[in-house]
Amino acid sequence: MNTIQANSYNELQKLLAKKVTKLFLFVAVALPVLTKLLVNKLFIIDWMALPAENINLTLLDLFVSLLLPLFIFIAATDLFTGEGERGTLFQVRPISRIELFLSKLLSIGGLVLVQLLLVWLFMLISSALFDKTFDFVAIASSLGAYLVSWVPLMVIVALAVLIALVINSSVLAISGMIVLYLAMVFIPYMVPNILYMLPTAYLDWYMHWLGDVSFRWIIQTVTYLCSAVVLFLSAGYYMFNRKEA
Template sequence: MEIYLSKATAIAVLTFIQLVIVWASAFITSTALEKTIVWTEAGSVTLSLLVSIVPLAAIVTLAAFISQWFKSSPASLASGIFLYGLMAALPFAFPNLVHLFPTAYMDWYQQWLGNVNVLWLVQSFTYLFSFSSLFLTAGYYMFKAKEL
């Protein structure tokens, strides 16, 4: 379990580092272009960064699960990108499927800015946690079956 969790954790850490880089570049460019720092906006951007971890964790567990199906990293990466694109595009063709994919929650941070609907946040968090748990468990099962 530790080996598989370290794999998923490594993906999550790299994702978090990318979020921090985006946050820092947004903060630096807004400071450089506007010549003033608006601290209320810096707080909301930081809050957006922190709550964006939750939907990204669901996608990270899906990526770790997908990597169990392939022996080569490029094939795993390519299929992960294809699946992400498919999850992002399918709701346009079938609007009823929009909340079945974790990509629908990539703007989840916007719910935390302004008027917060607690019921929707609890439902979203429950779905994302369930999605993560499901794919983390399935990925670990596949990883363990490969070891034998």
């Protein structure tokens, strides 16, 4: 466990050293503040009519459905496909492949969680400063929505890692991830029956927790998400373990 923790920190440092990671972190901080400034200090009529909570959830939806999946695709491509191309995928120091695989996965998932918390924190701060009707009671529910959103995003992480290990070209890997993601988003419009068979259908999972939640629904969705993560990670590790050092 100590090895995984230490190597996860190492993989995290690799990602943090990338300019694109710093850009995503900056957007997670700046976008909530800029949005609140525009809504509350400038006369934007269409937005002014919306309750503050709706604006907050709209921003969460933007990150969960667009920005964070894009970050996941870039990070997975860099840590797996990119290092495979550079010949640095397997480290010289003694560490098992399962530990290396899990540490890379945890570093991506950890940064996704950090970005979610940054968006929530700066949304909270900017709401307290600029929203005239800011409700402190909503803090707990808003935090819950952001934390719950991390679960389906981990399915996207597992799928992205699998694709990054199947394709040996960084350009093709990230292109394939984006095309597959867009296909999963738009195909249900043509074939509605397959909607809940796709992991993208659960990216708005937090919305279902804001109303009355049935126990049956919880069991079904948690079972699906956990099964998808296990399936993608098992296939991903199989591909990872087959690669030559």
